[in-house]
Amino acid sequence: MDKFQFQSLFSELTNMKPNQFHPLVWINGDPEIGKNVFIGGMSEVYAKGARVVIGDDCDIASFVAINCADSHKRCIGISENIDKRDITIENNVFIGSHSVIKxxxxxxxxxxxxxxxxxxxxxxxxxxxVVGNPMKVKEGYYLHKQENAEKME
Structure with a gap:
């Protein structure tokens, strides 16, 4: 069995559509994904019912979940709806392994x-x-590092 036959069979068995990133990346819906983006295996981009945008030159490691939907209120009976909200990841963003983008x-x-x-x-x-759970945001952490890198060039 060659790679394309395997991908076809895998897609048929799992409903994971073939994609340009990795055979074990699950893309559900129609996210807008920029150029020169890497998405590692076992990651999910769930974009049904909301706009999910991933900019150019992003690196998304393995085992990352980018998910616009939250069904916990429906599950426990306090709402009949699934909350779906847009996600935007601008250019040149790195997302480490086992992260969740809500x-x-x-x-x-x-x-x-x-x-x-x-x-x-x-x-x-x-x-x-951005690190941790609960997350902590260190605003501008890479701004001076970027400026210094540009000066060294």
Missing amino acids: GGAHIGHHSVVGAGTIVEGVHIPPYSL
Whole structure:
């Protein structure tokens, strides 16, 4: 069995559509994904019912969940709806392994999300470092590092 036959069979068995990133990346819905983006295996981008945008030159590690939907209120019986909110990941963002990006999140360009971080539905400024659970945002953490790198060139 060649790679294309395997991908076809795998897609048929799992409902994971083939994609340009990795055979074990699950893309559900129609997210807008920029150019030169890497998404590692076992990651999920769930974009049904909301706008999910991933900018250019992003690096999304393995085992990352980017999910616009939250069904906990429906599950426990306090709502009949699933909450779906937009997600924006601007250009040049790194998202570490085992992170979760929740609906409503807006991650500014040149930011880093550390491994294992749960990003809540808030606006994160450019050049930030986001770490932990609960998340902590270090605004502008990479701004001076970027400026210094440009001076060295």
